[in-house]
Amino acid sequence: MLRPLLFRLDAERAHQLGLLLARLWPTSLASRLGRGVGEADITCPPELATRVMGLDFPNPLGVAAGVDKDAQAATFWQALGFGFVEVGTVTALRQPGNPRPRVFRLPRDGALINRMGFPNDGADVVATRIERLRQHDALRVPLGINIGKSKAAAAADAAADYRRSFERLGELADFVVVNISSPNTPGLRDLQTVDQVQAIVDAVQQPNQQLEQPRPLLVKLAPDLADADALACAQAALTAGCAGLVVSNTSVDFSAVSADTQQMSGGLSGAPLFARSTALPGHLRAELGPAPVLIRVGGDMDAASAPAHLAPGRDLPPLSPGPVHVGASLPEGLLRELPAARAARA
Numbered sequence: 001m002l003r004p005l006l007f008r009l010d011a012e013r014a015h016q017l018g019l020l021l022a023r024l025w026p027t028s029l030a031s032r033l034g035r036g037v038g039e040a041d042i043t044c045p046p047e048l049a050t051r052v053m054g055l056d057f058p059n060p061l062g063v064a065a066g067v068d069k070d071a072q073a074a075t076f077w078q079a080l081g082f083g084f085v086e087v088g089t090v091t092a093l094r095q096p097g098n099p100r101p102r103v104f105r106l107p108r109d110g111a112l113i114n115r116m117g118f119p120n121d122g123a124d125v126v127a128t129r130i131e132r133l134r135q136h137d138a139l140r141v142p143l144g145i146n147i148g149k150s151k152a153a154a155a156a157d158a159a160a161d162y163r164r165s166f167e168r169l170g171e172l173a174d175f176v177v178v179n180i181s182s183p184n185t186p187g188l189r190d191l192q193t194v195d196q197v198q199a200i201v202d203a204v205q206q207p208n209q210q211l212e213q214p215r216p217l218l219v220k221l222a223p224d225l226a227d228a229d230a231l232a233c234a235q236a237a238l239t240a241g242c243a244g245l246v247v248s249n250t251s252v253d254f255s256a257v258s259a260d261t262q263q264m265s266g267g268l269s270g271a272p273l274f275a276r277s278t279a280l281p282g283h284l285r286a287e288l289g290p291a292p293v294l295i296r297v298g299g300d301m302d303a304a305s306a307p308a309h310l311a312p313g314r315d316l317p318p319l320s321p322g323p324v325h326v327g328a329s330l331p332e333g334l335l336r337e338l339p340a341a342r343a344a345r346a
């Protein structure tokens, strides 16, 4: 209903309006958003419940980082039917991000290009917000917190900066995603080397291992890495004690889009990303075996992609573009399709 209105607005304003509505919308009504008049309540098929990283997920479909960077509407997403929420990217320091406009729709390609640069309230404010949710026992689904490097932190201080974010946020998360792959913070993707992955994960592990219950850590990778480089980073992360990987972030390869993108910079998401964000976790699974957790994300535009979620290499498939692209009915549609797709595969 809201989509025509939202599409008239600049993409980021539309997203902010969506988030504002999500925050204000009573969660008791939220679960009705994805349904037509007279349809039954969202019931999550019990066979979709899954236990991963020692956590119970009511279903494997989550909200990816970037949709709710500051953890403003976590209870809304769970009311829509999502089985987990990954908030962030949050940085140790509050920061404004890049100048606007910084999110661009490519409707013909079913894609977005963004160069947001991690605008966020900073670890302290987001932690206070999540503390409130925890105090009220408001979260029924696992909460992932995605942490990134503050723009002001020098490259040499990257590991310490990630550690600072973890110290404030780690204990409030069910799992933590270490983001080293967004294209819009200068130098961030250069952290995707074996040495840097090791240094950053080691730095985060120090406070993590002091917790009564250390949190599962995941590293988020770019789709633009060559298979061998992605594998090397993945192995470094696992050796340093990570539970797995999130694959993938946005791409800097715009060759698959038809729109004129010559003047654009940033990261591409949406339909053109589907093939690579499906192939790369498949490759990692084949090389790494069944043990590591692989969260696949990228290019899910409709419920027809449900069977792809069940291919080897995908444990938990979050969705990222939020209401702007997919509409509130997508999670429910996908959840409906998953059991049939799974049965067809068996």
Ligand SMILES: Cc1cc2nc3c(=O)[nH]c(=O)nc-3n(C[C@H](O)[C@H](O)[C@H](O)COP(=O)(O)O)c2cc1C
Binding pocket: 064, 065, 066, 067, 069, 088, 089, 103, 112, 114, 116, 118, 146, 179, 182, 220, 248, 249, 250, 268, 269, 270, 271, 273, 297, 298, 299, 300, 319, 320, 321
């Ligand atoms: C506007 C926008 C903002 C994003 N912000 C973040 C972010 O802060 N941290 C992150 O790890 N990924 C971020 N992403 C990447 C998504 O989480 C996801 O990895 C990527 O968009 C591919 O999925 P999709 O094709 O389903 O959008 C963002 C994506 C978009 C479109």
